[in-house]
Amino acid sequence: MTTGVIGKPLPRVDGRAKVSGSARYAADFNxxxxxxxxxxxxxxxxxxxxxxxxxxxxxxxxxxxxxxxxxxxxxxxxxxxxxxxxxxxxxxxxxxxxxxxxxxxxxxxxxxxxxxxxxxxxxxxxxxxxxxRPIVDPLERNVEPIVPEAATREGSWVHADSSRGDPDGALASAPAKLDEAYDIARENHNPxxxxxxxxxxxxxxxxxxxxxxxxxxxxxxxxxxxxxxxxxxxxxxxxxxxAFGTxxxxxxxxxxxxxxxxxxxxxxxxxxxxxxxxFTTGHRPRTLQRVALGAAPDGKLVSLIHEGSGETSRYEEFIEALTNASGYMYSCPNVRTEYRLRPLDIGTPNHMRGPGEASGIFALECAMDELAYALAIDPVELRRRNEPAIDEAENKPFSSRSLMKCYDVGSDRFGWANRTYEPRSMRDGRLLIGMGVASASYPAYQAPASARVRLRADGSAEVEVAASDMGPGTYTSMTQVAAEMLGLTLEQVHFRLGRSDYPPAPSHGGSWTMASVGSAIRAACLAVKTEAARRAVVDERSPVFGVAHEEVEWVDGRARRRGDAAPGPSYGELVTIAGAPIEAEASSGRDPEIAKRYSMHAFGAVFAEVAVDPDVGTIRVRRAVGAYGIGRVVNPRLARSQCTGGMIGGIGMALMERTVLDPRDGRPVNAHMADYLVPVNLDIPMLEAHFVEEVDPHVNPLGVKGLGEIALVGMAPAIANAVFHATGKRVRTLPIRIEDVLSV
Missing domain, CATH: 3.30.365.10 (Aldehyde oxidase/xanthine dehydrogenase, molybdopterin binding domain)
Incomplete structure (x- = not known):
């Protein structure tokens, strides 16, 4: 029996420390x-x-x-x-x-x-x-794209080239086609x-x-x-x-x-x-992309070509999954992707929230929206018509895929049916109103991780992992997992992280902390219960002495003979009998055979409404709704907070964030918060995050998928598509600026 702690919207266990100032950050350790x-x-x-x-x-x-x-x-x-x-x-x-x-x-x-x-x-x-004179602009004439060496190696998570069918031939003969270029500015993390x-x-x-x-x-x-x-x-x-990756x-x-x-x-x-x-702590690289789509009159894709390049330093090759999603997002028999790097005299870029997918899916989803208008098909309906049954890039089933459920929930919550189809057809007074939509996806990663659990005589448990917490609520969610597995209350679990002498954990990024560290904590909790039972059945002072090991079960933190209604000894009592804390360490990682059999991703549908002032060109996001299929949700309150943060990051990517380099010396001319714009309170509209019910028995023992990245991924294209719906002007560069829409 468990306490049912997982799934509850519990407040942060570290909240008091943060608001009282007792939480110590790096510079506080004088x-x-x-x-x-x-x-x-x-x-x-x-x-x-x-x-x-x-x-x-x-x-x-x-x-x-x-x-x-x-x-x-x-x-x-x-x-x-x-x-x-x-x-x-x-x-x-x-x-x-x-x-x-x-x-x-x-x-x-x-x-x-x-x-x-x-x-x-x-x-x-x-x-x-x-x-x-440095070269800092990837569009300079003498900047030659190169094939990223790591992306050509067997087993690489990023592919330099991939192809199926005859995408170029299919594009040439397609009844409907588009071929457009997209330019996304360099961004800096600025936590x-x-x-x-x-x-x-x-x-x-x-x-x-x-x-x-x-x-x-x-x-x-x-x-x-x-x-x-x-x-x-x-x-x-x-x-x-x-941190956001920095x-x-x-x-x-x-x-x-x-x-x-x-x-x-x-x-x-x-x-x-x-x-x-x-200067020296990385950035989201500027990317240049081309997306070409060919389709039948009914909207079914017959060709998809996605070519992209990202800037990198001359001394390192930074790669990200810029074109990966185009291989599996939609059903299409003829697909080609190409990924290149453009070496410049800059510092090495770095992973920034939603790395690769945030940029690549922007181009893909804007192209899908453009195709929808070319064919006079509702943008949501176009995506439904191209929903794949399997991952066609890997030729294997998805462990779970709830994209269409996300569109059902998102459409209903947003009121998509109230949207009129024609661009410039919706107004609020003199303001142009636009509604846009985009799909989102991010891989459901899991990395090897270890955890240590220690049972103490006072009935509490200590959990230690060398993980990090940059704000999503890791202290709370991991405490919930341990409490659930041990049958304890949150107050009885003391979770500790952030020390390199704790059991090793992967990086706190890539939306894999709960899948990796949470699974390790689950394994360590099972291991410490096994160790406690092993000690209890051989100790003459124990109430379960002599019971076969496999006959011991745990109910609400107490050991008893399986089927016995009488409460058995608690953890604290067993520790007292043992005379010392009972401790166990365990590890968890993804079964490679499972990974070979299934394609594992989280999916989402994002809807956004913007208001554009036709006189001065200002663009404001008025509301947004995101619906996500992320497997089991450990803490809905934290999950919605994560999604809200990601959506706000998407607003910044779409409308504000842009690091500008002086071409004479590579100096970032707006390296301060006066000119590097990020969303502030007045920029943040009504944001809703919803989670579709999704059970995934394959992805990891907890059945969870990360959501820190995916919440940002679909926001920028949804906003860009809403700007087109409002103005009738298609902007294919980010951020979208006042001057981009002034001519409307």
């Missing part, structure tokens, strides 16, 4: 004798450092060290690549040579006894460069909490209090960089103030903090400025 480091960023976009004159600042009050490539230690930079790092290329070796590869690259670090003094000295440091690291050495052992979505990888990465045993590095990160990798500032701490022999705190977060 250490005795701590000093402060400030990074000096390159002011050229390409070239080399020719001179650094630090004499003037070295005599300034409080200055402890000025570290440059000339006096920095030569670091080991041993080979280390996790799945989160680009498989091709080599990470930036910070302060190891005089080369400048992109604007904002760290070229020095100043350490002082106060932050103010470190900042003043960093601003005064005199650096001379031999500058070259509330900036990147921060506090580093302290004790002999040859290093402790990092660091903002990280992947603490065990940060531990391994820093150990490899410094050439020390992994066990000599401890990474601690109990809370993250938003803290998945271990960026140069972590290395610099550790380097400075070792150099000066004191704990060092390093916090990036908002401006620096536009």
């Amino acid at each position: 250490q005795p004798g701590q000093v402060y480091a400030v990074i000096v960023s390159a002011t050229v976009g390409l070239g080399r450092v020719t001179d650094i004159d630090s004499t003037a600042i070295e005599v300034m009050p409080g200055i402890i060290a000025v570290i440059t490539h000339r006096n920095a230690p030569r670091l080991a930079y041993d080979e280390h690549k996790s799945y989160i790092d680009p498989a091709v290329g080599e990470r930036l070796h910070v302060l190891q040579d005089d080369r400048v590869r992109f604007y904002g690259q760290p070229v020095a670090i100043v350490v002082a006894d106060t932050l103010d003094r470190a900042e003043r000295a960093a601003a005064a440091l005199n650096i001379a460069y031999e500058a070259e 509330m909490e900036p990147h921060a690291t506090v580093a302290a050495w004790a002999g040859d052992r290093l402790t990092l209090w660091s903002k990280s979505q992947f603490v065990v990888n940060e531990q391994a990465e820093i150990a490899a960089i410094f050439g020390i045993p992994v066990a000599n590095v401890q990474v601690i990160c109990p809370f993250i103030g938003g 803290s998945l990798r271990t960026w140069p500032h972590v290395t610099l903090a550790a380097m400075a701490a070792r150099q000066v022999g004191r704990a060092v705190k390093l916090v990036l400025t908002r401006k620096q977060m536009f």
Whole structure:
């Protein structure tokens, strides 16, 4: 018997800590004798450092060290690549040579006894460069797309090329066809909490209090960089103030903090400025895409061609699943996808919420909307007519697919039937009203993870995993899983995360935390119950002494002989009898045979309404409804919060977010929150998130699918399609700006 905790909309168990200020983030872990480091960023976009004159600042009050490539230690930079790092290329070796590869690259670090003094000295440091003109625009004439090497390797999750049937021939002969290009701007993550690291050495052992979505990888990465045993590095990160992917990798500032701490022999705190977060911690790459669709008069697709390219740095090949969804989203006998990279003089891009799918599905869903209008078919109906029975790209069934149920729920909740078909046919006074729709999808990933459960004499349970929590409610949802499996209340479960010495967990990204870590906790709870029963049946003091192991069952946290109505001993009583806490560790991962048999994805349908002022071109999202098939929902309150956050991110992607680079030197000209626009309270309309009932026995032991990414994926195309419905003008670039619709 279980407590029925899973599925309840319970409040956050860490809520009080966050609102009271007792939750500690990376920069809050001040250490005795701590000093402060400030990074000096390159002011050229390409070239080399020719001179650094630090004499003037070295005599300034409080200055402890000025570290440059000339006096920095030569670091080991041993080979280390996790799945989160680009498989091709080599990470930036910070302060190891005089080369400048992109604007904002760290070229020095100043350490002082106060932050103010470190900042003043960093601003005064005199650096001379031999500058070259960088290439930062993927549309420049001499930028040649390349085939991403990793995407050609067997087993790669991203495919450089895929094809079935004769897509080009089918397109040429199709009764209805379209062939359009799409351009999505570079975006930066901009979470509330900036990147921060506090580093302290004790002999040859290093402790990092660091903002990280992947603490065990940060531990391994820093150990490899410094050439020390992994066990000599401890990474601690109990809370993250938003990340969206920006803290998945271990960026140069972590290395610099550790380097400075070792150099000066004191704990060092390093916090990036908002401006620096536009340089060295990744971004969503700008993408250029082409989608060509051919269809019969009834709307059935006969050809689908999706070609896309994304920017990357010259020293690493960053890849994402830009064209993957086009292979399975709709039924079509003739499909070709192509994915390329455009190397530029920029920092390496990074995964950003909904990576790949958010950009690729935007192009696909806008094209589907355009096809619907070309054929005079309702956009929802066009998608129904092209619903596949199986994943035609992999030629295997879906573990579950509820896209049409999502359209049923979303259409009803949104009131799609009240929409008039013709563009510019709906008004509210002088405002043009538009309604748009788009499909969403994201893979249902699961990665290997481990967890430890410890039963204590007071009847409580401690659960430990080296996971992270950047805000979706991981503390709460994992506590629910443990309470359900152990038959305890939430108050009796103490869940801990964010330490690299806990059992390993995958990165906190990719919408796989609940599927991976939750499944590991489930396995560990079963293991600790087995261990408790094993001890109980052989201990003469136990009420179930002598009972066959397989005859012991657990009811509400008590062990008893199977079928016996009398309550047996509790966890606390068994621990007391044992004389020590009862502990077990277990792991969980996806069965590769199951993965071979099924295609596993979450699906959703997103509806949006916009109002466009025809006089000044302003666009406002007035409301949006998303319906999602994500398997079992552990906590509906947290799930809706996740979806709302993703939908808001989609509003930013559609209408606001755009990092602009100066072509002369690659400088982000809007690297601040005054000009890099993100949605604020006044931009956020009525948002609804609904979940269709979906049981998936194959996807993982908990039957869950991630939803952090999918909620963003369909929002931008739904808004873009709504803008067309309102204005009659098709905009194929993101973000959609006032000047794009002023001519209406």
